[in-house]
């Protein structure tokens with residue numbers, strides 16, 4: 001024993017230690033906003049008056065013996081007991097409030113965990129206020145981002161978003177409406193820009209799954225090496241290196257809702273097998289873990305390539321094809337539904353005006369005939385681009401053929417198609433005028449700015465129905 005540690009000193013320090021032990025609890029109790037203990041089963045064993053007041057309770061008997069989470073939903077007292085490790089400083093949400101808390105396990109003489117004690121430090125920790133303000137701001141941002149994400153996953157389209165009232169479009173809408181009432185897989189066929197994504201989203205919106213997510217994934221846009229993670233997600237720490245975080249896969253994100261697999265023909269063969277298995281079993285393994293994830297997902301697939309050809313070439317599995325192709329809807333290219341051209345132009349010009357703030361335009365008859373004669377390999381997307389370009393280049397409120405000069409003359413090989421296009425256009429515009437005027441030819445002729453005789457002749461030449469013309 002060194003000479004400055006005397007018997008008297010030891011007695012003194014022991015007494016101080018005992019005082020410290022006794023007073024520490026009392027001090028914390030008075031300094032803190034609240035204090036609580038739970039027994040080894042997580043039931044409230046003791047709670048001070050301040051905590052009771054914070055919980056809106058008047059009497060400890062209303063709290064004692066109850067599971068701690070019943071009163072404090074975000075309590076981690078059980079976690080502290082399970083891990084036998086204190087959580088010295090934490091921010092716990094309680095209703096709209098954030099509180100700074102400390103939690104410690106309690107031990108018996110043998111060192112066994114017999115309960116836990118927790119303190120709410122909030123008001124006395126004024127110096128933590130900037131941190132709490134930051135935390136609150138981050139939480140508000142997170143809530144906003146979550147709302148935005150939920151919004152973006154809500155179906156953007158209904159069947160009304162698919163513009164077109166001609167027979168081909170009506171058939172698309174009829175089939176899509178039926179698909180909305182079933183839960184079977186759907187295969188959408190159609191060239192690029194024919195509205196496959198609109199129709200997929202509209203089917204989802206018309207289905208009982210509408211309130212749950214609609215998640216899209218484009219096979220052509222995801223590199224092959226990343227597809228599996230994109231589909232099934234990654235367990236935390238599955239990969240060493242920079243990205244150790246867990247990531248949810250699209251299947252999990254779409255759980256309960258609809259997964260839209262765009263450009264399914266671009267899915268590599270190895271992934272086709274895996275996809276088929278998930279579609280059949282509705283379960284998969286998270287990458288980097290053995291845990292099996294169960295999901296309930298409806299699949300709508302789309303392709304702009306001929307899957308029959310890919311199957312013949314051994315590049316697409318026929319079993320997957322049959323699994324996806326329960327209901328099939330073919331979306332007609334724009335050149336095969338020219339009767340929808342006026343309605344499409346109106347709707348697209350309206351969208352352009354709303355999005356850009358440019359004045360609302362119309363398409364004059366000359367321009368309409370020109371547009372009807374184009375081939376439109378990019379379909380409605382290409383038409384929308386052409387209309388926007390004309391709006392930018394011209395000040396005319398009624399766009400004329402000259403405003404679409406950048407499209408060039410219709411190809412010579414399209415001569416016959418040009419005649420067909422003109423007839424389709426005439427049918428559309430005359431049909432619309434007759435409809436506007438309750439089928440009365442003289443009034444329709446006045447609206448179209450042509451003589452009655454010319455309109456009668458045109459109606460007869462087009463073989464339009466007597467009912468529409470009468």
Ligand SMILES: Nc1ncnc2c1ncn2[C@@H]1O[C@H](COP(=O)(O)OP(=O)(O)OP(=O)(O)O)[C@@H](O)[C@H]1O
Nearest residue numbers: 161162163191192193194195196197198304380381
């Ligand atoms: N019938 C339609 N009515 C209104 N807009 C349409 C219609 N069809 C397509 N569009 C518009 O054209 C663009 C392309 O449509 P969408 O993305 O649905 O086509 P897609 O067939 O999925 O094309 P891709 O295969 O290239 O992805 C979108 O801006 C969409 O709003």
